Amino acid sequence: MANDVRAVDKSPTAPAPRKGGDRASFGDYLLFAATLVLPPRFTPKKVKYNRRYRTLDKYRFISWFLVVPLLLYAVLVISPFFQAFYYSLTDWSGYSSDFNYIGLDNYTRMFEDDDFWASIKNSVVLLVVAPVVTLGLGLFFAFMLQAGGRHRKSEAISGVRGAKFFKVVYFFPQVLSVAIVGVVWGSVYDPITGPLNEVLRIVGLESWTQGWLSDPNIALYSVMFVMCWMFIGFYVVLFSAAMGSVPKDIYEAALLDGASRPKTFFRVTLPLIWDTVQTGWIYMGIQALDGFAIVYIMTINAGGPGNSTLVTPVYLYKKAFDVGQAGYATAVGVVLLIITMIFTAIMMLLSRRERIEF
Amino acid sequence: MSGEMQVTSLTKTTAEEPEGEAARTDQPPAAPPGKAPKSSEGSVLNAFSSAFLVLWVIMAAGPLIWVMVNSLRESSDITGNPFGWPTSLSFENFSNAWSDANIGKYAANSLIILCGSLPGTMLLGSMAAYVIARFSFRGNRVIYMLFAGGMMFPIILAVVPLFFVMDNFGLLDTRHGIMLAYIAYSLPFTTFFMTSFFRTLPGSVAEAATIDGASHTRTFFQIMLPMAKPGLISIGIFNFLGQWNQYFLPLALNSTDPDKALLTQGLAELSVNQGYEGDWGALFAGLSIAMIPILVVYMVFQRQVQEGLTAGAVK
Incomplete structure (x- = not known):
């Protein structure tokens, strides 16, 4: 998995760039954070030549590639499964948005x-x-x-x-x-x-x-x-x-x-x-x-x-x-x-x- | 289960012991395996099994051929007389099904959905899979398990909340809504399968690309994705058939507007209408229109289709 040359930090718990570094000022943090959400070509020079840029680049890639699939999956697949447990404790008809909590009545019924x-x-x-x-x-x-x-x-x-x-x-x-x-x-x-x-x-x-x-x-x-x-x-x-x-x-x-x-x-x-x-x-x-x-x-x-x-x-x-x-x-x-x-x-x-x- | 299986297999084999013994004495002692004379037990078994194999060919293909032959007969001939050849070659049934029963429109609807959902599934699925397979980061394992777990449960269990989630986002009875639902429910298997595929690819090519200055995104699209082509084809066929044949999601999420109905919904509706009107010809023609393209594509790409569809169970 980590046979990738870009995975410079081998440990999975490597600190994200925003956390590490004692010499970084508040402005630098802001710059790093902005870089995470901007496309790579807009990376500021100051960040690009920072020694932590590679790690940042990796995490930027990971989050960009995961955000759409995960969001879609969470909203349309995972959340309905969990909502099912909640709705099963209500007397919801499905026609209107109001319902009452009735405990385990559905199950006893x-x-x-x-x-x-x-x-x-x-x-x-x-x-x-x-x-x-x-x-x-x-x-x-x-x-x-x-x-x-x-x-x-x-x-x-x-x-x-x-x-x-x-x-x-x-x-x-x-x-x-x-x-x-x-x-x-x-x-x-x-x-x-x-x-x-x-x-x-x-x-x-x-x-x-x-x-x-x-x-x-x-x-x-x-x-x-x-x-x-x-x-x-x-x-x-x-x-x-x-x-x-x-x-x-x-x-x-x-x-x-x-x-x-x-x-x-x-x-x-x-x-x-x-x-x-x-x-x-x-x-x-x-x-x-x-x-x-x-x-x-x-x-x-x-x-x-x-x-x-x-x-x-x-x-x-x-x-x-x-x-x-x-x-x-x-x-x-x-x-x-x-x-x-x-x-x-x-x-x-x-x-x-x-x-x-x- | 294993214990039970073991027991039955043992009793079976002890029961067959004498037979095996007999077969052994039949053979000349030191005969090499290939030259063993055919024992009578073998040929009886052969005849029996061949008959059974052929019988199942008739079972598997018979109903489909019957539907196709009858789609060329007139409705009045079919009723009460299931077997018979078309008296004259007319495609009236087909034109009835295509335009009156709107099968053509439904097929187009299905195709439109597929044009959005299939590329979407493949792209999002392989993006997530690539990141999971080749980068180590916090939560990697959790995300992988999340996708893998989603494969196990039928959609029906979540359908009621899903219906209202879609309703809240205004996705109900819309094309993009159906596309998104298709993508979301295809993601678990796609991601799971592609993750294991990306793991088998060698890392050296990607390394070389990085040394040459390619960005992560570029490495993915220009190096890794082309290398993953065999996996993409297998899983693409799987998703193509799964989404084209999907019946439950459109039934639950797309059933108010008949103009937007998909092919599977249209066929189910046609069969209900047939019950009222007795128009068997149009029903069979509609079924043929839906079946023949898929069967033709399957026969052309049979090896890939078989591999694609069974890939999930093997992995």
């Missing part, structure tokens, strides 16, 4: 709110099932692409033919907007015009045809499938890259020892790429907890029928922007934030294991 619990239940189902399905299929496809081919001459493992093509196609959903995905799958699930029921009719599974999004018992799983569909390609590419970096001689050794392919996968590949799987798991969990757009666009009344597909973010959004309960909505947001953090912490703690270097 949440405990008796059946809609809220329904949304939490659905979100947790998504959080648990979606990553398992997505990562499982992603690992399976990636391993098949990477090591599923026939044994060729003098190669311990070989990918299937056309692995690149598969990866390109699998990745399609990932480059499309969730809005597009939601609308496309909304029409795929359409009971009359959608191709899904039509395919079932053609192959003679007439009894399986149903209103995929209108039956409360399966609507959530229809939504979940779309979520997995979006992300499987991402994980195939991610895991393929990770598997590709595992040295070939390890596979050779496993093959010489007579390991079958499933065994190679569970005993060699999976432990070696575990870091990537863990990161992917956390990422997918956060995606599943969010899940706003798919539900909002695709399902009946955004979360219906009934509350069968209502997820917490959609509930939050409806409370905030449809019925004017901004205070309550931020309280829901705080709870969701806590759930996200607990999930991440659990994943990090549970999957901690020794990193295998190769």
Whole structure:
């Protein structure tokens, strides 16, 4: 970091020019301070030839480069997150600027709110099932692409033919907007015009045809499938890259020892790429907890029928922007934030294991 | 989790032990790995896995192709009859979607936003990242953690206060407001990624520039930024797709004026209208207009896109 010749002061706590120097007069301080806010070309001669000019130049550069990004980030990202905690303790409607401090009433109200619990239940189902399905299929496809081919001459493992093509196609959903995905799958699930029921009719599974999004018992799983569909390609590419970096001689050794392919996968590949799987798991969990757009666009009344597909973010959004309960909505947001953090912490703690270097 | 995983993997492998044993006896003892005869287990697995791989190709691309084919059919043909070829080649659906459903206007709106937000994100993100990566100063670590922490939380958690912050600054339902919001929410990842990229660059070139009398600013723009081009391309693609496909921010911050709606909002609205009017053709044409350019760009730059989008998880 400090391999820079201009970083003359190696210690990070080097005194800023304005503080140091016993011979500097008040006028000099003023001059130094002015230099910090002026463009470099207007640097006064007196400052420019001062021995502390280099330090000043460095700090001027640092503050100029950081001020815009930091300001933007602080105002639009950090401050809303902290304001959320404050607003969650008020009865603010969001329509006017007056509100009262009501303590933890929003949180106690949440405990008796059946809609809220329904949304939490659905979100947790998504959080648990979606990553398992997505990562499982992603690992399976990636391993098949990477090591599923026939044994060729003098190669311990070989990918299937056309692995690149598969990866390109699998990745399609990932480059499309969730809005597009939601609308496309909304029409795929359409009971009359959608191709899904039509395919079932053609192959003679007439009894399986149903209103995929209108039956409360399966609507959530229809939504979940779309979520997995979006992300499987991402994980195939991610895991393929990770598997590709595992040295070939390890596979050779496993093959010489007579390991079958499933065994190679569970005993060699999976432990070696575990870091990537863990990161992917956390990422997918956060995606599943969010899940706003798919539900909002695709399902009946955004979360219906009934509350069968209502997820917490959609509930939050409806409370905030449809019925004017901004205070309550931020309280829901705080709870969701806590759930996200607990999930991440659990994943990090549970999957901690020794990193295998190769 | 690790314990659990370990257990399942152990039971799996013990269950498969006999199979592995059989495969081993099948092979001639000292055969080199490459010349091992294909065991029947292998070919069954091959057939099964190949079938599965092909099945998922149909799953992944099928719905998209179905939408594109149907965008050329007449709406009256589509209803109740999902599969079929276009009877005549007409682009009526496309003109309907483009002008009547305003998809053209929405696409232009999205493009305008992107023209401001993408360069802004890249510039501000790499400026902050450069300073964090290559200078030591008080608070360096704190600022880095601040950006890195911002990547973890979905926007939805802060949306209500954000809405009113934007409202107070008069940024609601304005183009520059949306641009600023896009930039702010892209900064964490951009800064995080570019910081690690700037750290990998050698310092000697910048040193040489300084000795030649280049200022810090000049060193950054003329030496370091060109050197960081591979990183800029990866993260640029990531931000391009992320911002072009953004649905939630415009929905929350830009939904009062239909004239300013973005492409993603327009499509969602089109699908609602389709429900009333039954105009499947226009809906599918609108979807195709939105999908095809992105898919074409992706197929041309597939390696870069795949690397760009997965870069975050690998780092």
